[in-house]
Amino acid sequence: MSPKRVDKPARRQEILEAAVRVFARRGFAASRIEDVAAEAEIAKGSVYLYFDSREEILHAAFEALAAGSREIVGRARTTQAPPLERLAGLIRDVITSVTVSPELARLLLDLYGSGAREEGLPLHMAEIYREYRTAIAALLAEAVAEGSARQGVGVAEATVIVGAIEGCLLQWIIDPALPINELAGPIAALCVSGVR
Amino acid sequence: MSPKRVDKPARRQEILEAAVRVFARRGFAASRIEDVAAEAEIAKGSVYLYFDSREEILHAAFEALAAGSREIVGRARTTQAPPLERLAGLIRDVITSVTVSPELARLLLDLYGSGAREEGLPLHMAEIYREYRTAIAALLAEAVAEGSARQGVGVAEATVIVGAIEGCLLQWIIDPALPINELAGPIAALCVSGVR
C-alpha cells in the first residue's frame, strides 16, 4: 500500500515552495528546473515526478495565489460589518497576505506577463482582478445604498481602489524598501474618504 | 566616394519600435531576435548593427518609457496651477501617454521583472516610481500649505496615489477590455477628494 512512505502531495508542495523562492529570486524566465531541484534538494529529474512541465509549476504557484485572493474576497463578502469597514478589512487582508509570503507576491511580476500574452495559458491575473473589482463594486453599492458613499460611485471607483491596492503592492515588490505594512491604513483612509 | 548612407538613429528607432511591438505581443522572454528582425523587415544579423545585444533593446525601450515619465513629472512640476489641479493633470497625462502608445505600456510587464531582480541591469522601474512619489508628495505638501488638503497628508498618500494610477494601468494592461480612457477622471476625483 505504501511501499515508500513519500507523501506525494506534500512533496509536490515542497517543490512548489522551493520553486516559488527561486522564481522570486531570479524571475521565472531565468529560473531553470535545475535551480528549483537544487533549492528543493532533490534531483532534476525528480521534479518531473510531481509536475509535468516547467510551466505547470508556474500554474500551480498561480493557483496558490489565486486561492489566497479568493479567500480574501470571500471574507469581504461574508463578514458582518458596514460595507466600508469590510472594504478596509479587505485592504488590510491583502497587505497582510503579501507580508506573510513575500516570495509569492514577487511572483506577481511573472504572472502579470504570462496572463497578458496572447498564448494565454490558463493563468489569469485578469480574472483575479476582475473578482476584486466585482467584490469592491458590490461593497460600494451597499455603501451608496446606506448613504455612506456618495451617489454615482460604482465600478470605476472600484477599479481605482483595486488599482490603489495593487499599485501599492507593485511599488513594494519592485522596491522592497518601501514600508508596505504602514500602507494599509492610508490606502483605506484615502479610498474611503474618496468615495464619500 | 558615395558610400551607402543611412540615418543610423532613425533606423535604430525603427528597430526599437518593431521590438516593442514584438515584446508587447509575446513578452520579452518569449521574443526572439529573429522575431524582432522579421517585424522590422530586416535580417537577423542587421539588428546587431544597431544594438549590442537582445538585452540592450529592452534597455532602450525602458529609456523611452523613462523619458516619457520624466516629461510628465516635469510638466507637473513646472505648470502654473493649483497643486491639486496639477495632480489631476499628471494623472491625465499618464493615462494619455499609455493610450498613445499601448505597446510601450505593455512593456511594463517585462520591465517590472527586469528591474526587481537581483542581477538588476540598469533598468529601474523603482526609480521611476520613486520620482512619481516625490513629485506627488511635493504637490500634496503644497496643497496642505494652501489648505486644499488636510493636515497629515504626506508621502504615504503620495504612494497610494501613484499606486492608484499604476494599479489602474496594470489592470488595463493585463485586461485590455478595461476602458482605461474613462479612468483618468475617477482616479483624479477619488484621489483629490481622498486627501481633502
Add this chain to the structure above:
Amino acid sequence: MSPKRVDKPARRQEILEAAVRVFARRGFAASRIEDVAAEAEIAKGSVYLYFDSREEILHAAFEALAAGSREIVGRARTTQAPPLERLAGLIRDVITSVTVSPELARLLLDLYGSGAREEGLPLHMAEIYREYRTAIAALLAEAVAEGSARQGVGVAEATVIVGAIEGCLLQWIIDPALPINELAGPIAALCVSGVR
C-alpha cells in the same frame, strides 16, 4: 535509488581523446564541437557535461601534453647515468612519446598559437620549453663539470638542443612522411658531439 552511474573521469577522457583526434585532423580552429561529439559518438550537448567550453577541451589536451613533458624532464633529472647519456635518453623519450600518440603531437600546431597570443589563456608552450631548456642546461653543466663537454657550453647550447628536438618534431608534424623514428639517433649524435 539505483541511479544511472557513469565513470565521469573516464568519459571525460574518452571525449578528450576524440577531440584530440579531431583537432589533429582539422586543426582546432576548424573543429566544431559537433565534430568532437560525432567522433566521440555522443550528442553535441553531452560534451558540455564534461567540459565547460570548447576552449577548455584544448586546455585539457594541453595538460595531457604538459604532463608527458614533465615526466620526460623528470626522468632526465633523476636517472642515474652520465649527463650526456641522459641527454640522449631525453631526446629518445621525446621522439618516442610523439610516436606513441601522434595526434597529441599534432596538437602542438594549435597550442603554439594559443600560447603565444596576447590574450594567452593558461596555455604555455613557452613554459614547457623553458623547462626543457633548464633541464638540458643542467645536464650540460654537469657534463662541463666532468669534462665531457667543452668549457663555455651553457644556456645557449641548451636552447639549440631543445630547438633541434622540437624543430625535428615540427618538420615531421607538418610533413608526416619524414621518418621521425630514425631521427633520435642523429639528433643525439649531433648535439652530443656538438658540445664536446
Add this chain to the structure above:
Amino acid sequence: MSPKRVDKPARRQEILEAAVRVFARRGFAASRIEDVAAEAEIAKGSVYLYFDSREEILHAAFEALAAGSREIVGRARTTQAPPLERLAGLIRDVITSVTVSPELARLLLDLYGSGAREEGLPLHMAEIYREYRTAIAALLAEAVAEGSARQGVGVAEATVIVGAIEGCLLQWIIDPALPINELAGPIAALCVSGVR
C-alpha cells in the same frame, strides 16, 4: 589610363602588411577582416578589392615568407665559400630575416597549421622545410667531399640542422624574451662541430 592614381600593387602590399601585423597579434583564427581593414585604415569592403577572400591574405603572407626563404636558400647555394661557412651564413641569414620582420615570423604559428591539415590549401611550410633540408644536405655533402665533415653525415643531419634553426625560432616566437639575435653563433657552432 589612370583615372585614380591608386597603385593597386602598392595598396595590396599595404593591406598585406597590415594583415600580417594583425595576424601576428591575435592569430589568424581570431583576426577578422574588419581588424585588418582598421589596421590598414580602409573600409572593410575595400579589402575585397585587393584580395578575393580572407584565406587569400594568408596565402599572400605565406608567399612573402616563402620568397624570403627561397632567397636565403639561393644565397647559400650560390655564394662562394667553403660549405660549412655557407651553412653558417644561411643560419645567420635566417635569424636576421626574422629579426627584421618579426611579425612575419609570428605568422609561422598560423602557417604551420594551415599547411599541415588535410584540406591542404596551397600553403606549404612543408615545402619550405624540404628546400632547406635539400640545400643543407647539399652543403653537407660538399663538406664530406672536401673532408670538413665526417663520413656518413647526410640527410638526417640536415634535418637536425633545419630543426635546430627552426626550433630556435619557434622558442623565440612563443617566448619573445628569448634573445634570438645571440643564437645564430651557437646554432652554427653546435651544428658545425656536430658534423665534424
Add this chain to the structure above:
DNA sequence: CATGAATGAGGCTTCATTCAT
C-alpha cells in the same frame, strides 16, 4: 575606386525533457 550597411549561414552554448538504471 571606395564605402559600409545588409545579409544569413553557421557555431557555441543552454536547458527542458526523457529514460535507463
Add this chain to the structure above:
DNA sequence: TATGAATGAAGCCTCATTCAT
C-alpha cells in the same frame, strides 16, 4: 520512486562576403 546522464532543439551572436550608392 529517485536519479542524473543523455539528448537535441533552439536561440544568441559573429563575421565573411556582397552590393547599392
